[in-house]
Amino acid sequence: MTLRDDARTRILLYFLLGIAAPSGLLAYLAFRGIQNDRALVERERRLQLEHTATRIDGALEGLLEDAGQDIASSPLDSLEAIVARWPLVEAVFTVDPDGAARVVAAHGLRFQRSPADYTPVRDDSFEALLDSAVTLELRDEALARALSEYERASRLAPDAPARTRAHLGAARVERKLGRLDAAAARYQMLATEFGDVPSSNGMPPGPSAALELAGVLLQAGDTAGGSRVLLDLYADLAAGRWALTQARFDLVAGAAGAKLDSLNRAGHPPPDPAVVSDLAVRLAKERERALALLAFEERAAPLIADAARGSGRFVVNTPERAMPAVLLRPPPNSRGDGHRGFIVDLPALVETALALQLQGGEPIAWTLRSGDGEVLSGSPEGLTLEGPAIDGASVTLTPATFAPMTLEIAPLASSSGGGFLTSRRAVYFYAFVLLAGILLFGLTLSIRTVSRELQLVRMKSDFVSTVSHEFKSPLTAIRQLAEALRSGRVPSEERRREYHEVLAQQSERLSRLVDNVLDFARLEAGRAELAPRLVDPAVLVEDAVSEAGARVAHEGFTIRTELTRPLPHVRIDPAAMRQALDNLIDNGVKYSGDAREVEVRGFQEDGELVLAVRDHGVGMKPEETARVFERFYRGGDELTRAVKGTGLGLALVKRIVDAHGGRVLVASAPGEGSTFSIRLPVNGPSAPQAMERS
Numbered sequence: 112m113t114l115r116d117d118a119r120t121r122i123l124l125y126f127l128l129g130i131a132a133p134s135g136l137l138a139y140l141a142f143r144g145i146q147n148d149r150a151l152v153e154r155e156r157r158l159q160l161e162h163t164a165t166r167i168d169g170a171l172e173g174l175l176e177d178a179g180q181d182i183a184s185s186p187l188d189s190l191e192a193i194v195a196r197w198p199l200v201e202a203v204f205t206v207d208p209d210g211a212a213r214v215v216a217a218h219g220l221r222f223q224r225s226p227a228d229y230t231p232v233r234d235d236s237f238e239a240l241l242d243s244a245v246t247l248e249l250r251d252e253a254l255a256r257a258l259s260e261y262e263r264a265s266r267l268a269p270d271a272p273a274r275t276r277a278h279l280g281a282a283r284v285e286r287k288l289g290r291l292d293a294a295a296a297r298y299q300m301l302a303t304e305f306g307d308v309p310s311s312n313g314m315p316p317g318p319s320a321a322l323e324l325a326g327v328l329l330q331a332g333d334t335a336g337g338s339r340v341l342l343d344l345y346a347d348l349a350a351g352r353w354a355l356t357q358a359r360f361d362l363v364a365g366a367a368g369a370k371l372d373s374l375n376r377a378g379h380p381p382p383d384p385a386v387v388s389d390l391a392v393r394l395a396k397e398r399e400r401a402l403a404l405l406a407f408e409e410r411a412a413p414l415i416a417d418a419a420r421g422s423g424r425f426v427v428n429t430p431e432r433a434m435p436a437v438l439l440r441p442p443p444n445s446r447g448d449g450h451r452g453f454i455v456d457l458p459a460l461v462e463t464a465l466a467l468q469l470q471g472g473e474p475i476a477w478t479l480r481s482g483d484g485e486v487l488s489g490s491p492e493g494l495t496l497e498g499p500a501i502d503g504a505s506v507t508l509t510p511a512t513f514a515p516m517t518l519e520i521a522p523l524a525s526s527s528g529g530g531f532l533t534s535r536r537a538v539y540f541y542a543f544v545l546l547a548g549i550l551l552f553g554l555t556l557s558i559r560t561v562s563r564e565l566q567l568v569r570m571k572s573d574f575v576s577t578v579s580h581e582f583k584s585p586l587t588a589i590r591q592l593a594e595a596l597r598s599g600r601v602p603s604e605e606r607r608r609e610y611h612e613v614l615a616q617q618s619e620r621l622s623r624l625v626d627n628v629l630d631f632a633r634l635e636a637g638r639a640e641l642a643p644r645l646v647d648p649a650v651l652v653e654d655a656v657s658e659a660g661a662r663v664a665h666e667g668f669t670i671r672t673e674l675t676r677p678l679p680h681v682r683i684d685p686a687a688m689r690q691a692l693d694n695l696i697d698n699g700v701k702y703s704g705d706a707r708e709v710e711v712r713g714f715q716e717d718g719e720l721v722l723a724v725r726d727h728g729v730g731m732k733p734e735e736t737a738r739v740f741e742r743f744y745r746g747g748d749e750l751t752r753a754v755k756g757t758g759l760g761l762a763l764v765k766r767i768v769d770a771h772g773g774r775v776l777v778a779s780a781p782g783e784g785s786t787f788s789i790r791l792p793v794n795g796p797s798a799p800q801a802m803e804r805s
Contacts, residue, residue, distance in 0.1 A: 163475070164520060170464035174199060175437060175455070182453055183439045190216035199460040202404055204411075204436075206450035212411040214404050218456075220351035220397040222360065222405055226313020234269040241277060248284055258284045275305045275316050282323065291331040298324035307353065315353045318344065318363040325370060334374060338381040341367045345390040349397045357402070364394060403431040407454065411436070419450070433481055458488035461518060478519045589614055641684035641770060648720055649678050652713050655689055659696045667707045668700055675714035679793045683771055688789075691767040692722060694760040695787045699726035702785065719773075719790045727784040736777050740765040764789075 178197045185193050190203045194216045202217035214221060244260035247253045258281055265277035278301055285294040298320045306317025321344040328337035344367050347353070348360065355363070371387060374380065381387050406429035414425040415438055423438040438452040461479050479488045593614070596607065652672060660670040692711075699709040706727035713722050731739065738744050742762040768775045768789050779785035 164518075167464050167518070167520070170467050171460060174460060174463060178453065179437055179439050182451060183441070187215065194218060199456050199463055201400075201434075201454040201456040202407075203451065203453045204408070206415055206438075206452070210412045210416055212408050212415060212452070214408060214454075217351075217404060218400075220349060220360075220401045221354075222357045222401045223313075223354050224356070224405070224408075226356060229272070229309040229311060229313065231272055231311050232269045234267075234273070237264060237267050237269055237273055240264045240267060241273075241280070244277075244280055248280065248287075254284050254288050258288070271305060271308045272310055275301065275308050275310070278305070279316065279320075286323075286327055286330075291327050295324055295327045295331070298327060313356070314359055315355075317353050318348070318355070318359075321347075322363065322366055322370075325367075329370070329374070334379040338371070338374060338379075341371055342381060342386060342390060345387075345394055349390065349393045351397070351401075357405070360398070360401075364398075399431050403429045403434060404454075406430060407434050407436075415450075415452070423452075461488065475520045477521075480517050480519065589618065641687055643682050643684050645680050645682050646685045646688075647678070647680055648713055648722065649674050649676065651685060651689060651692065652711055652722065655692045655696060656711050659693065659700070663700055668703070668709065669707060670696065670700075670709045670711065673710065673712045675712075678713055679715055679720055681720050681791050681793060683791065687767045688771070691764040691789065692724070694764050695724040695789070698760055698787070699724050699728075699785075702726055703728040706784070715793065716790075718793055720793055722789040722791075723786055724788075725784060725786040730781045730783045730785055731777075731779040732781055736779050739777060740775070761787075 178200055181197070182190065182193055182200070182203055187205075194200050194203055195218075202214050202221075204212045204214045207213060240260060241264045244257050244264055247257035247260060251257075261277050261281035261284060265274050265281065268274035268277055278297055282294050282297040282301065285291075285297060301320035302317055302324060306320065307315055310316060321340055325337045325340040325344070328334075328340060344363070348355075348364055348367075368391075371381065407427050410427050410429065411425075414427060418425040418436075418438040423440065425436055425438070427434045427436060435455045435457055436452055437455060438450060441450060458479055461477070465475075465477060476490045478486055478490070481487055596611075652674065656670050656672045660668070663670070696709060696711065703709060703726045708727060710725045711723070712725070713720070715721070740761050742759060744762075764787075765775050768791070771791055773789060773791040776788045776790065777785060778788075
């Protein structure tokens with residue numbers, strides 16, 4: 112084993128004994144502490160839920176008591192309004208002397224057990240005239256005379272039901288005569304004005320008139336109007352507008368559905384098929400509710416007798432569903448109308464109680480189940496307690512003493528995070544996270560330190576290579592031109608002046624390179640000193656643009672100036688700020704590509720002096736703009752790397768602007784150029800800050 116392997120083994124052993132083993136022990140203790148604290152937190156949570164359940168149960172009882180008092184103290188003719196006021200009341204029933212229940216008010220549809228008892232008013236002259244009209248219509252087929260007789264009969268009718276019979280006959284004859292508009296108008300009048308008029312057969316004329324009106328409109332080719340009438344008929348049936356038996360309800364609903372189906376098959380769907388589907392679902396639900404009310408009336412009698420001797424609470428199991436009910440005792444000032452009671456819409460009752468008790472409290476998930484475990488309703492978020500209880504804590508209560516119904520509540524999973532962060536087990540968790548964080552931080556810090564040093568070495572090496580190349584180019588040009596001038600090989604005076612101009616340009620370029628390197632070295636060493644004074648920025652910009660424009664004019668560049676005067680005077684070091692501005696202009700010229708134009712703007716904005724240099728060249732990617740002010744950084748694009756530079760110009764600009772208490776920003780996109788903005792405070796510090804080592 113070599114000395115290097117031995118040292119590596121010792122380091123690994125020290126790491127295991129000094130860090131890994133204690134960390135493992137602390138992790139085990141933290142895990143055990145978390146388990147113990149979790150059990151304690153779940154126990155506390157269960158106690159809280161049980162307290163919440165007690166409050167909810169009290170709210171359920173209070174709602175039932177308030178609704179019962181309202182129903183018991185109200186006249187019979189106002190019970191429909193009571194039902195509308197209490198969503199938790201599905202229906203109100205009375206108890207007949209023989210103990211049978213009779214539903215007298217309900218939400219939506221309610222079926223009659225038998226047709227309404229109606230005795231027509233007898234008028235022999237009217238009956239004779241109506242018989243004559245029927246004979247003319249059906250036997251003699253004298254439709255015009257029959258229509259006249261029906262019209263006379265409607266005027267001589269002794270009451271509304273008789274008038275309804277005459278109008279129905281007249282509408283029928285008008286349809287046979289092809290007077291579809293008149294027939295439609297008469298059926299519309301019958302449906303709206305005579306829809307609820309009693310009849311001898313117990314069938315109100317409203318549904319029949321609506322079906323006939325739809326038929327007339329469809330016969331006239333008005334499929335849209337016919338569809339609307341059928342949809343309105345669906346809605347009226349679902350709302351329980353007419354008192355119908357189950358058989359007549361099914362007859363009318365089936366006829367309306369058949370007409371809609373025939374329209375679909377003929378390629379004339381209703382205006383909104385989704386509305387038809389929703390109405391059909393609603394109609395089916397209302398029919399199921401109405402059948403459940405009929406079954407309640409049939410099965411409630413023996414349970415009512417038991418409830419009268421007991422708590423007054425009972426549940427009737429119908430083929431459709433279980434129906435919890437409350438039997439009310441007659442108040443002392445009862446008018447002798449017997450017992451009353453109401454059927455409870457248990458999901459609505461639970462939702463109302465939860466809304467009252469959980470305002471501003473911890474959110475919970477809840478599920479209402481029937482006696483056989485079927486989910487009847489759940490929390491608004493759709494959460495139910497299927498499977499394991501949420502966060503290990505849930506309670507079950509029997510709402511309002513209805514034994515076949517159970518309510519399960521548990522805390523929402525999303526609400527457990529805040530409780531954990533403030534619990535005792537969090538201490539162990541934090542310790543474990545802190546230990547892991549320290550280890551990870553040490554490892555990351557070491558890797559980053561080594562990587563940064565390697566990167567710095569590589570960047571400095573690239574910098575030396577780049578600077579050597581940058582210095583070599585102007586020195587080579589100067590040497591070649593100087594030798595040509597010294598040897599006298601220049602053919603003309605014009606060419607000699609051109610050589611002198613190039614010598615001056617290359618010398619100036621070399622001087623700028625040296626200044627950048629020396630200034631950056633002073634910045635890095637913290638030895639830079641500024642000489643601030645009050646300066647007119649317009650003069651600074653114009654001088655910089657004038658000099659730079661003359662320097663690059665022979666290359667076809669145009670440097671435009673746009674100053675929004677008057678510009679505020681600022682206290683700056685003019686030489687340092689001029690160097691920063693020159694570097695930005697030089698940077699814009701370098702990266703302009705084929706767009707040979709650079710813009711320099713000066714204006715005041717939000718209490719700052721803004722000096723902006725914009726080019727229309729290659730631009731930069733977003734990830735490059737974040738690093739463009741780093742020292743030695745050059746963009747990764749091949750076109751960018753082909754441009755000469757040391758990677759110090761923009762870094763020097765940032766340090767100069769920072770020392771003046773300002774900011775330098777860049778906005779750029781690939782192919783759209785770049786805009787560099789120096790923003791200096793107008794009412795900033797009286798003198799620039801000292802430049803310190805970054």
